[in-house]
Amino acid sequence: MNCGQTLVGGDEDRRPGTGVGFGIRDARKQELPLLADMRKRLGELLKAMHPGLWELSAGEMARQQERYAEVIDSGKGRVLVAADRWDVPVGMIVVRLLENPRIEPGRLGRIDDAWVEPEWRRRGVMRALVRNAAEYAQERGYDRVMLDWSVKNVASARCWRGLGFDPMLVVGMAVSSELVEASKEGRQ
Numbered sequence: 300m301n302c303g304q305t306l307v308g309g310d311e312d313r314r315p316g317t318g319v320g321f322g323i324r325d326a327r328k329q330e331l332p333l334l335a336d337m338r339k340r341l342g343e344l345l346k347a348m349h350p351g352l353w354e355l356s357a358g359e360m361a362r363q364q365e366r367y368a369e370v371i372d373s374g375k376g377r378v379l380v381a382a383d384r385w386d387v388p389v390g391m392i393v394v395r396l397l398e399n400p401r402i403e404p405g406r407l408g409r410i411d412d413a414w415v416e417p418e419w420r421r422r423g424v425m426r427a428l429v430r431n432a433a434e435y436a437q438e439r440g441y442d443r444v445m446l447d448w449s450v451k452n453v454a455s456a457r458c459w460r461g462l463g464f465d466p467m468l469v470v471g472m473a474v475s476s477e478l479v480e481a482s483k484e485g486r487q
């Protein structure tokens with residue numbers, strides 16, 4: 300089982316709460332307010348970066364901690380954090396094991412809510428979180444892992460591509476009234 304604390308690199312200095320680096324471990328329930336705040340800041344960043352992109356409803360935002368607790372309790376996912384030398388989370392990722400018998404592959408690991416505190420970026424934190432999420436999925440027979448990102452989020456696109464995610468699908472969005480108008484114009 301890969302639950303509990305997971306070490307990255309096997310280096311003493313990288314254990315959560317020790318040394319100068321960071322370590323990867325499961326989130327603790329008392330940390331959920333901090334993680335919900337990270338998710339809130341991710342939403343704000345995406346809203347500023349990509350106006351018009353859908354966002355979490357206020358209700359969903361309010362029950363974010365509950366949602367993370369459900370993942371932790373489900374046994375079908377993990378909320379992973381990167382913790383600094385004081386064992387304080389400085390980055391997070393949520394990985395869930397999804398099953399959909401209508402598609403192949405029907406077992407898919409899904410990553411969401413990826414965030415690294417600004418002062419910790421470009422130090423391999425997300426690489427380590429993704430590696431742990433991928434190991435978790437692989438060990439349970441989920442041989443594919445997916446996530447999505449906004450086309451306007453250039454840093455994250457570089458990050459995901461750099462970590463090995465292949466972009467596969469583009470989601471198109473239009474204003475329905477504009478589509479109606481455009482189709483009228485097209486008819487003339």
Ligand SMILES: CC(C)(COP(=O)(O)OP(=O)(O)OC[C@H]1O[C@@H](n2cnc3c(N)ncnc32)[C@H](O)[C@@H]1OP(=O)(O)O)[C@@H](O)C(=O)NCCC(=O)NCCS
Nearest residue numbers: 413414415420421422423424425426448454455457458461
């Ligand atoms: C995107 C984000 C998660 C990356 O986290 P990170 O810890 O800085 O990433 P890492 O240091 O592990 O970098 C992994 C790889 O991603 C790439 N990368 C990461 N940030 C990058 C950037 N700003 N520009 C270019 N490449 C970048 C690099 O290829 C890097 O590999 P390298 O170290 O061999 O160069 C972080 O910038 C972040 O939290 N951004 C705001 C929230 C966000 O956009 N989340 C994703 C939502 S889909």
